Amino acid sequence: MHFIQILLLLALAAASTGYDCNDFIIPREEWGAVAPRKDDIKSSAGRVFVHHTNTRECITDDECMSSVKEFEAFHREILGDEDLDVHFLIGGNGLIYEGLGWDAQGLHTPEFPNDFGVAFIGTFNDSPANELMMNAFEDLIECGIENGKIDVFHSLYGHKDARCSTMCPGAHLYNQLKQLKPSFHRGGKLIKSCDL
Numbered sequence: 001m002h003f004i005q006i007l008l009l010l011a012l013a014a015a016s017t018g019y020d021c022n023d024f025i026i027p028r029e030e031w032g033a034v035a036p037r038k039d040d041i042k043s044s045a046g047r048v049f050v051h052h053t054n055t056r057e058c059i060t061d062d063e064c065m066s067s068v069k070e071f072e073a074f075h076r077e078i079l080g081d082e083d084l085d086v087h088f089l090i091g092g093n094g095l096i097y098e099g100l101g102w103d104a105q106g107l108h109t110p111e112f113p114n115d116f117g118v119a120f121i122g123t124f125n126d127s128p129a130n131e132l133m134m135n136a137f138e139d140l141i142e143c144g145i146e147n148g149k150i151d152v153f154h155s156l157y158g159h160k161d162a163r164c165s166t167m168c169p170g171a172h173l174y175n176q177l178k179q180l181k182p183s184f185h186r187g188g189k190l191i192k193s194c195d196l
């Protein structure tokens, strides 16, 4: 059998199992989001912004779920926002938690509401994000492309590429973005200079 035929069979086998890349994302209903789901995004995103939550890191499933709930509560109760500001969150346990989800606009990087924001739970100034988190992030981007939610020619940014007055994401995580596979295209600075 030719290699290409084997590939075709493998693709058909994968399709017939009904595998959905969204299966590895924990929906907001499951972690107990308070705000209702929204559906107002305009087009497939050309940019993905990486953030940190600026909270302690989480390791266990219980800790990570609490972190996500606390993050939502911080936005709603302390900042007075309607909902949290990022589309997905990634825990130190390697799980992805749906924030706003694929179809809602987000305020993570205010100038870019139709682009995706992904927050890594933690700060990452003193230590890097672990391998589980980085793998989950890559899976998430690939899932977005597969679902037509992220443009295949997208670019990745750290929040601080778009804003001078933030340390987000922490230095380690910011540098880790440069170490991803070349298919995850790293965008440059979106602001010219922060020395004003």
Ligand SMILES: [Zn+2]
Pocket: 050, 051, 052, 108, 159, 166, 168, 169
């Ligand atoms: Zn940020």
